[in-house]
Each structure stands twice: as structure tokens, then as C-alpha cells.
Amino acid sequence: xxxxxxxxxxxxxxxxxxxxxxxxxxxxxxxxxxxxxxxxxxxxxxxxxxxxxxxxxxxxxxxxxxxxxxxxxxxxxxxxxxxxxxxxxxxxxxxxxxxxxxxxxxxxxxxxxxxxxxxxxxxxxxxxxxxxxxxxxxxxxxxxxxxxxxxxxxxxxxxxxxxxxxxxxxxxxxxxxxxxxxxxxxxxxxxxxxxxxxxxxxxxxxxxxxxxxxxxxxxxxxxxxxxxxxxxxxxxxxxxxxxxxx
Ligand code: 2AL
Numbered sequence: 001x002x003x004x005x006x007x008x009x010x011x012x013x014x015x016x017x018x019x020x021x022x023x024x025x026x027x028x029x030x031x032x033x034x035x036x037x038x039x040x041x042x043x044x045x046x047x048x049x050x051x052x053x054x055x056x057x058x059x060x061x062x063x064x065x066x067x068x069x070x071x072x073x074x075x076x077x078x079x080x081x082x083x084x085x086x087x088x089x090x091x092x093x094x095x096x097x098x099x100x101x102x103x104x105x106x107x108x109x110x111x112x113x114x115x116x117x118x119x120x121x122x123x124x125x126x127x128x129x130x131x132x133x134x135x136x137x138x139x140x141x142x143x144x145x146x147x148x149x150x151x152x153x154x155x156x157x158x159x160x161x162x163x164x165x166x167x168x169x170x171x172x173x174x175x176x177x178x179x180x181x182x183x184x185x186x187x188x189x190x191x192x193x194x195x196x197x198x199x200x201x202x203x204x205x206x207x208x209x210x211x212x213x214x215x216x217x218x219x220x221x222x223x224x225x226x227x228x229x230x231x232x233x234x235x236x237x238x239x240x241x242x243x244x245x246x
Contacts, residue, residue, distance in 0.1 A: 001029060003210050004069040005203065006060040007036045007182060008053040008076040009043050013151050014183050018075045018203050021185035025204040027211055033069070035060050043147035043183075044076050045120050054081035061085045061093070065246065071210035073099075075182040075203050077115060078123045086226045088246060092213040093220060096202025097124065100178045101133040103205040107198055108175030110138050112168040114161060115180025116150075118142035124180055138172040140180070150183035158187050165195040176200060 005022045007015040019034025026032050037056020041049040058081050061072055065088065072093040074082055079095025086093045104111040113124050121140040128134045143160040150157050161184065165177050176198040179188065188201040213219075220226055234241040 001027075001070045001211065001214050002031045002033065002067070003071045003073060003207060004060070004064040004067070005032055005034045005073040005075055005207070006057055006064075007034065008040070008057045008074060008080050009049075009147070010036050010038075010040050010056070011042050011148065011151060012036065014147075017151075017186040018182050021188070021201070021203050022073070022207045026207055030207070030211055032207070033064075033067075035063070044078060044080065045117050045147050047123070050076075050078045050080045050123065054084065057081040058084055058088060061088050062244075064091075065089055070214050073203065073206040073210060075185075075206070077180045077182060077202060078120070079127060083226070086220045087229050088244075090219040090222060092210055092218065094206040094210050094213075096182055096206045097127050097180075098131055099206035099209050100200045100202035101128070101131055101136065102209065104176045104178050104198075104200045105133065105136045107200075109136070110172075110174045111136060111176040111178050111200070112139045112141055112172045112174045113137060113178045113180045114141045114143060114164045114168060116143060116145050116147050116183075118144060120180075137178075138174050139168065141168055147181060147183055150181065150187070154187075158190060161187065162191055162194045165191060165197070165199070169195060169197050178202070 015036040022032045040056040082095045143164040185203040192199040228246045231243040
């Protein structure tokens with residue numbers, strides 16, 4: 001089974017860390033390929049970053065189709081381009097936010113999310129609404145760290161994430177914590193140990209859900225809105241997307 005794990009930002013160190021976290025949790029017969037877009041933002045921490053990154057995610061899915069990947073994981077907590085990616089393939093496509101919400105809801109009745117910057121909390125809140133998880137989440141919290149601090153300033157970032165998780169545990173009346181950034185994947189073990197609550201991390205949750213779907217023989221529905229996009233002309237820099245033969 002080949003799962004293509006796409007880091008939607010273009011920071012190679014983060015892609016490597018996400019790939020490593022995915023490999024550690026994957027079944028022995030699962031092959032993980034970790035990729036990132038050739039073009040786009042080095043981190044995703046605004047609506048603008050997210051919109052630009054979605055194009056790169058879709059190009060990575062198209063590249064994965066040429067390799068016949070069995071499933072895809074979109075490893076940024078805004079799940080950029082998720083439904084559009086599903087239109088491009090029959091393989092299951094799992095976003096790390098939706099994976100984490102589903103997993104958290106199976107082991108707790110209420111969870112809080114601990115993400116990076118406060119300004120991106122709205123992105124997680126929109127996803128909770130869109131996915132129907134609003135009532136499962138008590139609070140979206142931010143450690144107030146830029147995403148790249150998880151790579152460049154990892155010890156200080158870890159301390160801040162742990163401190164925010166502890167506040168969530170004390171104040172939010174929750175059973176579990178969801179980590180709100182793909183870059184936190186490598187920190188999960190340390191956070192879990194320090195916080196003493198179930199901690200759900202999206203990359204690993206998404207890999208296990210992807211394995212489950214592939215194992216069940218379930219594919220993305222091509223009936224209705226997730227059918228392949230109608231072939232048409234694209235102009236300018238997107239001309240190469242014209243008349244896609246999917
Ligand atoms: C993210 C993420 O998961 N990767 C990234 O670059 N930005 N989301 C976030 N809330 O920090």
C-alpha cells in the first residue's frame with residue numbers, strides 16, 4: 001500500500017519530519033512517500049497562504065496519480081484543497097484536521113485543539129463547523145508560535161505547546177487534545193507524556209484512517225460532487241491542467 005503524504009508547505013525539514021512520523025505509525029506493508037509542492041509558502045498561517053498552497057497540493061495529487069498512489073494525506077491542519085483533491089482521484093484523500101477530529105471523537109466526548117498562531121484558530125473553527133464537529137470541540141487554543149518555530153526553535157516551541165495543552169487540560173473540561181499543526185507530529189510523544197491526556201496528532205491519525213479505508217476496499221465516491229472535474233480549457237499558467245485525462 002502506497003500512501004502519499006503531502007506537506008502543503010514548502011519547508012523540506014518539515015516534510016521529512018512528517019514523513020518520519022507517518023512511517024513510524026504505518027503498518028509494515030505500507031509505503032509512505034512524503035512530498036511537498038514545488039511552489040508555495042514555506043508555512044501556512046493565513047487564509048492567503050492556504051489558498052496558494054491548495055494549488056500545490058492538487059499538483060502533488062496529480063503527480064501521485066501517475067505513481068498510482070493508494071491513498072493521500074494532506075498534512076496541514078487547514079486541510080487545504082481537500083475536496084478538490086478528492087475530485088482528482090478514486091483513492092481516499094484524508095486531511096489531518098478531519099482525521100484528528102474523527103479519532104478524538106471516538107475516544108472522548110469533548111476535546112480542545114492546540115494550534116500555532118491565534119490568527120489561524122478561525123481556520124480550525126471553520127473546519128469544525130464544516131465537518132460537523134463543533135459540539136465536540138470546547139476550545140481552539142493557540143500556543144502563539146509561528147509554524148516555522150517548530151523547526152527552527154523546536155525546544156522553545158515544544159515548551160509553549162505543552163504549557164497550552166496543560167492549560168487546556170485544567171480549564172476546558174475535556175477528555176483529549178488535538179494538535180493543530182502538521183509540524184507538531186514529531187513532538188507528539190513528548191507532549192503526550194508531559195500532559196497526561198490522550199493527544200491526537202493528525203498525520204498519524206490520517207495514515208491509520210487511510211490504511212483502514214484502503215483495507216476496507218473503499219474509494220472516494222465518484223457519484224455526485226466528487227466525480228472527476230469536467231474536462232475543460234485552462235488558460236495562462238494553468239494551461240497544463242486543460243482537458244485532464246483522469
Ligand atoms: C499549519 C500546518 O499544519 N502546516 C503549516 O504550515 N501550517 N497549520 C497551522 N495551524 O499551523
